Amino acid sequence: MAEKLKSVPISAIFTSPLCRAVETATILSQVLGLPYQITDAPREYDCGILEGKSDPESWQLHQAIANDWLLNQNWHRRPDQGESFLDIRNRFLPFIATLTQDASLANAHILLVSHGGLFKLMLPLILSNIDTSFTSTQGINHTDYIIAELQPDGFRCLQGGEIHFG
Structure with missing residues (x-):
C-alpha cells in the first residue's frame, strides 16, 4: 500500500x-x-463483551447487531459494554x-x-x-x-x- x-x-x-x-x-x-x-x-x-471472541455464537450476535444497524436503522443497539452506531x-x-x-x-x-x-x-x-x-x-x-x-x-x-x- x-x-x-x-x-x-x-x-x-x-x-x-x-x-x-x-x-x-x-x-x-x-x-x-x-x-x-x-x-x-x-x-x-468497540464490540464490548464480544471483543476477542471467535466462537460461532459471538460472530452471530456481532452480525445480528451490524445487520440491525444497517438494515433496520436500530442505531441504539449495542453489544453489552460496547458501542452503538450512534456512539461510533x-x-x-x-x-x-x-x-x-x-x-x-x-x-x-x-x-x-x-x-x-x-x-x-x-x-x-x-x-x-x-x-x-x-x-x-x-x-x-x-x-x-x-x-x-x-x-x-x-x-x-x-x-x-x-x-x-x-
Whole structure:
C-alpha cells in the first residue's frame, strides 16, 4: 500500500490508536516521509463483551447487531459494554468536520489509517456516491485504500480499492 500511495501527494496522516493501525501508519510514515497523529476518531468500534471472541455464537450476535444497524436503522443497539452506531457516528463525524474546517488543512491530502468495520459503517455517511449496500457487498480489504475528494456538495469517492468511480 505504501508503494501505491507514493504517487498521491499526502499532506497529513491520522491513525487509529489500535496497534495494527499504528503499525501501518508507522510504515506509511517512513515510506512517505510524514509524521502521523494518533486520534481516537478512526478507531475500530468497540464490540464490548464480544471483543476477542471467535466462537460461532459471538460472530452471530456481532452480525445480528451490524445487520440491525444497517438494515433496520436500530442505531441504539449495542453489544453489552460496547458501542452503538450512534456512539461510533458521534466520534467519527465531528472529526471529519474538524478536518474539513481546519484552515491549516485546506487543500490538504489527508490519509486516515483505520479499520474496515468503521469504514463500512461511516463511509456511506460522508461519501455522496457510496451507500451501505456498496460497502456491505464490496467490503474493504486489508491495505485497501479509498480516495475521496471534497466537492461543494460533500465528499465523493474517486477510488475504492481497485474500483474507480467516474
